[in-house]
Amino acid sequence: MTFFSTLLISVLLTVVTIPALTMLALRLQVLDVPDERKMHTVPVPRCGGISIAFGALTPIAYWYAISDPFIAAFLTAASIIVFFGLADDFLGLRPRWKFIGQIVAALIVIYWGGVKIVFLGALLPEGILLPVGVAVLLTILVLVGVTNAVNMSDGLDGLAGGVSLMNLCFIGYLAFVTGEAQIALVSLALVGAIFGFLRFNTHPASIFMGDSGSQLLGFSAVTLSILLTQRVTAFSPLVPLLLFGIPVLDTLTVMVTRIRRGLSPFSPDKRHFHHRLLEIGLSHTEAVLTIYLLQAILVFLTFLLRFYSSWLLLSVYLLFSLVLLIFFHYARRSDWKQKRLPVIVQVKTWFKTVQAKRRVQAISFPCFKYLFYSLIFLSSLLPVKLDLILTFVCITAGFSVLLIRYFRPEALVISVRLLFYLVVPFAVYWGDRNLLPWFGSAGDRVVNIAFILLLIISTVISIFSTRRKGIWSTPLDFLILLLMLIVPNLAGMSIQGQRLGMVGLKCLILVSSLEVLTAETRGNFKGVSLTIALSLFVFALKSIL
Numbered sequence: 001m002t003f004f005s006t007l008l009i010s011v012l013l014t015v016v017t018i019p020a021l022t023m024l025a026l027r028l029q030v031l032d033v034p035d036e037r038k039m040h041t042v043p044v045p046r047c048g049g050i051s052i053a054f055g056a057l058t059p060i061a062y063w064y065a066i067s068d069p070f071i072a073a074f075l076t077a078a079s080i081i082v083f084f085g086l087a088d089d090f091l092g093l094r095p096r097w098k099f100i101g102q103i104v105a106a107l108i109v110i111y112w113g114g115v116k117i118v119f120l121g122a123l124l125p126e127g128i129l130l131p132v133g134v135a136v137l138l139t140i141l142v143l144v145g146v147t148n149a150v151n152m153s154d155g156l157d158g159l160a161g162g163v164s165l166m167n168l169c170f171i172g173y174l175a176f177v178t179g180e181a182q183i184a185l186v187s188l189a190l191v192g193a194i195f196g197f198l199r200f201n202t203h204p205a206s207i208f209m210g211d212s213g214s215q216l217l218g219f220s221a222v223t224l225s226i227l228l229t230q231r232v233t234a235f236s237p238l239v240p241l242l243l244f245g246i247p248v249l250d251t252l253t254v255m256v257t258r259i260r261r262g263l264s265p266f267s268p269d270k271r272h273f274h275h276r277l278l279e280i281g282l283s284h285t286e287a288v289l290t291i292y293l294l295q296a297i298l299v300f301l302t303f304l305l306r307f308y309s310s311w312l313l314l315s316v317y318l319l320f321s322l323v324l325l326i327f328f329h330y331a332r333r334s335d336w337k338q339k340r341l342p343v344i345v346q347v348k349t350w351f352k353t354v355q356a357k358r359r360v361q362a363i364s365f366p367c368f369k370y371l372f373y374s375l376i377f378l379s380s381l382l383p384v385k386l387d388l389i390l391t392f393v394c395i396t397a398g399f400s401v402l403l404i405r406y407f408r409p410e411a412l413v414i415s416v417r418l419l420f421y422l423v424v425p426f427a428v429y430w431g432d433r434n435l436l437p438w439f440g441s442a443g444d445r446v447v448n449i450a451f452i453l454l455l456i457i458s459t460v461i462s463i464f465s466t467r468r469k470g471i472w473s474t475p476l477d478f479l480i481l482l483l484m485l486i487v488p489n490l491a492g493m494s495i496q497g498q499r500l501g502m503v504g505l506k507c508l509i510l511v512s513s514l515e516v517l518t519a520e521t522r523g524n525f526k527g528v529s530l531t532i533a534l535s536l537f538v539f540a541l542k543s544i545l
Helices: 002-028 048-063 069-091 095-111 132-152 159-177 181-201 210-231 239-243 245-260 273-279 284-305 310-333 342-357 359-381 388-407 409-464 475-489 500-520 526-544
Strands: none
Touching: 002 048, 002 181, 002 409, 048 069, 048 181, 048 210, 069 095, 069 181, 069 210, 095 132, 095 210, 132 159, 132 210, 132 245, 159 181, 159 210, 159 239, 159 284, 181 210, 210 239, 239 245, 239 284, 239 310, 245 273, 245 284, 245 310, 273 284, 273 310, 284 310, 359 409, 359 500, 359 526, 388 409, 388 526, 409 500, 409 526
């Protein structure tokens, strides 16, 4: 329950704080203003890093005592990273001041938290560890280097968040199956915060994470990966190299190019990988998805090769880098552009025609709506009995929703959203535990198929919708679908029969479906409010009888 609560709390805190911070940023004019090297065309608040930090670090501090050396060191170092990142976002620090903050944070996790690269596997003779001084310098170099690499490669909506999400999911999985609960919980808290943030950061983004967010994600992910691979020596110590291979290669390539042109390695330009993908004719979403796919390939290779020799991992990474650089070099030298095939143009024309007629919406939306309501109600039938206090809370909340529905309908959206985020995940959690005992394997498969259908139908509705606000037809859908296909099938993803991966993904599907429903009904929550109120009463009735 600790892991699930951590995910829920981090998502909820991030989602709740972002609207308030966005309004504050607009009032104070703390905005990322467009210029010749930036991809957005309107000023966007860049305070998302605060929400990510608050959403991720709060549950970590709650579940673990500050007396724990690594947790205390990590929270302190992360706070320093966020502080210097915010200073850069709002005041514009010179690079040396950012480096000072990053080095201080690195020294804290090294000497206080015990994060240190001393084992290099087959790269050194068997049994040989790095001397303390060399280990400290190498760890500082890796921590600071990856932190800046993730920061500098964050140039498109959802890019750094999606890449970091895949890395942290993988790190959390490895930590979970090897019994490193401390690392797994920190990873899960960050995953929840990223999911909450990506709700507002997919193209066109309504908020940016800024340097505070990108540096926090880069620093946290590389710190956790180093700690895991140094603790569990069965893993290759070069696992972090493959995981962060794309931002590291991107940053090194850009810096070398700038130096060759006689410029500062930190001078801004448009030579990052995502800029090159846009140059060859890909759209914003296509460029982000391309990098997501490349990152997914690296994560998959890391999973396959995690127990192999460090030399093999290094060779695979060098080959991957060589192929990628050759492709970009050829594309730039030949001025190659991605051509839209005639069949694609025809498909787009057909798509716009079907979209305008809204026939797909007319057929799919009723199916989607009632399937969504049914799964919420089903979740209320399955959980175990509640104690007296929680039973009273459910009854009170149910009547409150009905009263708001009839007497204060303007407040219905906020109240229903809050109850949905709080109640539905716990209903799914307890319901999943009882699916097999109550309905058997066949019933379990039917319910899981129903969730998959809900995701498919909601995606179809999003794609063919003529509305833009609140629609999730973005790279975030790719991440959710990817995780749904992979996570539940990974070995070891259960505790006492609880399938954590499937539970989390069911919750994400319901949350994303609520957003689609909100967009398509223009915020009309009457049906959702009745379903949630009825489910709350069923909760209470089951406990009383």
